[in-house]
Amino acid sequence: MNFDGEKPIYLQIAEQIEDAILTEAFPEETQIPSTTEISATYRINPATALKGINRLVEEGMVYKKRGLGMFVSRGAKEKIMEKRKRDFYANFVVSLLEEAEKLGITRRELAAMIEEEETGHESTDL
Amino acid sequence: MSQLTYEHVTMQFQDVTALENVSFTLESGHIYGLLGRNGAGKSTLLSLSAGWRRQTSGRVLLDGEPVWENAAALRRIVCTSDGNLFPSMTVEKGMRWYARYRPDFSMDEALDMAGRFELPLRSKIQSLSTGYGTIFKMIVALASNAPFTFLDEPILGLDANHRDLFYRLVVEHFAHNPRCIVISTHLIEECAALLDHVVVLHRGRLLLDEDTEQTLSRGYSVTGPAAAVAAYAAGRSVYGEQNLGGMTTAYLEGRPEGPAPSNLEFGRLDLQQLFIQLTNDSERRGNTK
Structure with a gap:
């Protein structure tokens, strides 16, 4: 794994585990790998x-079962989803708008791109 | 918890001062990076720690006891450089000899590691390639399970697969027996994620002795058009900068107090970058912190 230098590694580890919970690679009430692993x-x-x-x-995403290890909390997936939605604006929308501004892309053009992407997906779905 | 303490350690070789008034403490439960440019004093520090040399002044203490000519203390400190002791023996026989001097040596662990590296047990130690020579020393050091384990350039001559295996083994062995592991290396970038604490020597003096995360939060980078970076950096403490055409990246001390101005980008420093900037900085200013 290559760590992204922009973020402390411990945060990247936490995000990796969250990703695994989101994709249900680590389902709720199952054990996650140990610190050593x-x-x-x-x-x-x-x-x-x-x-x-x-x-x-x-954050209540995982909990410790004494003598067994760490387990994914019930409802963790939902919680992560909510948290990621809250962060979506700050993490993606703001930087999207900033980059668009650097490139001289207007809001209208940006909206059109998103619209196009959507319809593009629909047509490939057919 | 065991402690290895350096108190005002100075080492003088005729007209060369290899270490000057160095004071810090190593503790079990941490993986340290011992970093420094060529001639910074790392090897001298290792030889004092392993009891091969005696400092000119100051003290090196293991849990309060001087290590010099102290056999009980020295059994608890291992350094990879003493993997050179039995050059004409085979690898396996050499391991058994080390085991005699190391009360907690695990032959099972040594053989397991040798197997994973495909280290030929029947080869003579002196006929091993550079890479396998390094691997042999690293294996006997880790298998010694000594409370203080110094790994001197442990990845010298190792190919990418073996380096990767080495990092894995260090973590496994440390997790199994949370001793004090000190990795002395120039390959900072590769080791950075393993180190929870860094000690930087520069020109024989202690430049830094700090938690890695804390060290990394000491500075940040600012990238953008040269004039904008210069304006931003004015009045701030600058470690150094790099220019590429009209673009400048400046490495600054401290933390940004707000979001980046629109034409600038902030970045985190990585350990290697910070090391380069710190050791250049004190070279230029001719002082240490």
Whole structure:
């Protein structure tokens, strides 16, 4: 795995696990890999992996079963979806508008592009 | 928790001061990066730690006891450079000899690692290739399970697959036995994610001794048109900068106080970049922090 230098690695680990919960690679009420497995797989310091997991614990996405390990909380997928929707504006819309402005793309053109993309998908679906 | 403490350590070789008044502490439960440019004093620090040399002044203490000529302390400190002790033995026999000197040496772990690296057990240690020579030393160091394990350029001559395996083994062994592992290397970028703490030596002095995450938050980069970057950087502390045509990237100390102006982009520093900037910086200004 290549880590994106723009973000601390522990956040990237947390996001990776969230992605796996979203795609149901880690379904609710199932165990996620241990800190050791995660750190050995990605060749990162175990403290970094632990920090990433702890973040998910704080947000209620995963919980600890004593003596067993970390499990995906019931409702975690829904929660992640809500959180990602909240962040969507800041993470994608704002940077989309900024980049469009740099390139001199008007709002109208941008809207047209999105519209076109949508219809394009519909036609390939047929 | 065990501690290896360097107190005002100075090492003088005739007219060369290899280390000057260096003080810091290593603790179990961490993977440290010992970083420094050529001649910074890393090797000298390792040889004092392993008890091969005695510092000119100051103290090196393991849990309060000087390590110099202290056999009990030195059994708890291992350095890869002592993998050169039995050059004419075969790999397997060499491992068994190391086991005699290391109370917690695990032959099972050593053989497991040798298998994963496909290290030929019946070859003579001295006839190993550069890469396998490095691997052999690294294996005996990790299998020693010493509370303080110094890995000196542990990936020298290793191909990409073996480097990758090395990183994995370090994490596995550290997780299994959370000792203190110190990786001394020039290949900072590759090791960065393993290190939770960095110690930087520069011209024999301690330049940095800090949590990695904290270190990385010491600075940021600003990229944009040269004039805009210059205007932004004015009045701020600059580590260094790079120019490409009319574009400039400046490396600044501290954290940005707000979002980037529209024509500038902020970035995080990576450890290697920060290291280059810090060690250039003090070279230019001729001082250390």
